[in-house]
Amino acid sequence: MDSGTLIAGRYRLDRVIASGGMGAVWRAEDERLDRTVAVKVLHAGLDGSQHPRDRFEREAKTLASLKGPGCVEVYDFGEEPDGDRTIVYLVMELVDGVSLAELLHREERLDPARTMRIVAEAAEALAAAHRRGIVHRDIKPGNILIDADGRVKVVDFGISLFANRSRLTPSDQVLGTAPYVSPEQLRDKGVTGASDLYSLGAVAYECLTGTPPFDAADPAAVIHGHLYSEPPALPADVPAEVAGIVSRSLSKSPEERWESGDVLAAAARAATTGEHPVAKAIGSSIGARTAEVPQAPFTSPPQPPVTPPPAAVEREEDPRRRRRIAFIGVAVALVLTAIAVLALNPFSGDGNVAGDEDTTPTASASDPGSAAAQEPSSTVSATPTESAAQTSAAADEGGTEGDSGTESEGAEGGGTEDEETPDGNEPAQEGSGPVPDVTGGTTFDAQDQLNGEGFANVTAEVGYYYIRPEPAHCTVIQQSPAPGETADYSAPITVYFHERTAEGTSCLL
Known part of the structure; x- marks a missing residue:
């Protein structure tokens, strides 16, 4: 198209003011109504598989259906022969x-x-x-x-x-x-x-x-x-x-x-x-x-107080409260002493009270004066935190109560864990390390490399990439976490790959 071309016997093109993938927008004069307009002309030679003419008509109908201050007004749409080709055009309001x-x-x-x-x-x-x-x-x-x-x-x-x-x-x-x-x-x-x-x-x-x-x-x-x-x-x-x-x-x-x-x-x-x-x-x-929607600098809310060790409590409390705590401590000590005397009474049998549920002593592991705190025993009641840690460790290592007699026996002393890892190596899922760069290879190469570095939880997902020349089938383009980041060996590592559907083979791990 050239400046001065007349379209539909009324729209005389002046100059190109914008150009896109589908067409060029011209500043033009509507000689019939004597006004300046914008004429968008469809590019010649577009790929027919993309339906450019249908898409162009759709744009015309879309714009014509929209009303509002932010919408461009449509005046005309049509097509006319021009030698061996057809000119498809859209006439719109000119936004100056x-x-x-x-x-x-x-x-x-x-x-x-x-x-x-x-x-x-x-x-x-x-x-x-x-x-x-x-x-x-x-x-x-x-x-x-x-x-x-x-x-x-x-x-x-x-x-x-x-x-x-x-x-x-x-x-x-x-x-x-x-x-x-x-x-x-x-x-x-x-x-x-x-x-x-x-x-x-x-x-x-x-x-x-x-x-x-x-x-x-x-x-x-x-x-x-x-x-x-x-x-x-x-x-x-x-x-x-x-x-x-x-x-x-x-x-x-x-x-x-x-x-x-x-x-x-x-x-x-x-x-x-x-x-x-x-x-x-x-x-x-x-x-x-x-x-x-942030309104002011964020201030963390007050956190629940953490109970300090007994010595710190004694320094912070008032004298009356210290006296109450001391009295309670003496009372607890007397009760524990009485229980110990009864448990060690030579007249109570052979002294083996562990097998009698009604008379089993329960000593606190946090009490420095108790025998249980000084000597490991399967009858010691662990604190909730210790029990949770022991249970988690047993579950991670595949241990059960039936394997070791009691749960606490399997967790204490590391006996069960040593049996399951006789070579003394740490389990692969513990610890952390830098994530290696696995881009450029296949998903299977990436899995082997990550597994070799200790990362056992590797998955692959297809990505969406527009790269020329096109990468080979299953090539890893991105990864998460990124190369060099520190991650737990048990953390999930995802690799994103390019897929050539014509290959037919799966890249998933």
Whole structure:
């Protein structure tokens, strides 16, 4: 197409003002109505398997169905022959302004108040689309226009998704732009209006910081960030209310984001007026999330007091309380002495009281004066903490009461544990160490290497990667925890691999 071309006998093209994957947008003159318009012309030679013409028509119908201050008005749609090809065009309202992408390129960062105004108007436009069952799927700075009066328009619904309509793309194809795409889009777990709100949250983050929430040259690292990581903290000059709005928009789970674009818009507007976004704009339906909007420096609540050792108690208590404690201590000592005398009475039999349940002595292991504290015995009652530790150790080592007579016998002295580990080595699941780098090899190589380093709990999951040249089947691209991090040997280690479905063999461990 050239400047001066006349389309449909009325739209004379002037100059290209934007270009995308599907078409170029021209500034043009409608000679019939004597007004300036925007004409989007479908690129020639697009891959027919992607249904470009159908998608272009869908965009025209989508825009025509939307009404609201943030929506672009559609004037015309059609096609006409041009030699050996057909020109498909869409005529729209001309937004005399710049895209948010251009604005950020020029200014790098926007102040919080301006950011929230843009978010509010964009969210309202998205709400209008969501009410009609339309999900944009490609919210990014380049698709948000700001006119000369500062009003926001959301454009480019070329890959939008209609509820209850057939898809124009394969179900396993991820659509969107990597720095702003939602986790569920990457996983193909069902895209909803909440996906657009996540992308809008990523746009807001970029407005406030100058970079997207996950900014890396490697697309795989960006995708991993959306799926598993939290973005870096916002600058200190961003108010807590604004930070809370962005944080909630970027929640990994769609259910934890804003209920709708209208609710997000109300919260964003409230943040610019200094009102609390939850209490003033959102209502009681999300009151449970109020704590997520930071209001002041967090102060840890007081912790329950830890009982100090007896000596410390004696130093802190008043004299009357010390006397009471001393009296109780003397009384307990007398009772224990009486029990010991009865147990050692030569007239009570052969002295073997362990077999008589009615007369078994119970000595406290914490009493320094008792024989039980000085000498191990199977009849000593352990403290609750000791019992729990012994039971856990026995369970970990596979021991049972039947193996050792009594549970305490198997736990004390390490007898049972020594029998199960005769070589004296520590069990593989105890301790910790640095996680080795297993990327680049297959999932099976990764498992062998991790097992060799002592990490026994290794699992593999398929990842979503767009890398050229394409990695080999089962190649590990990412891992969690990351290489070099210290982890328990029993902790789960997950490796994420690239899958070539045509290979047919499973990469799962």
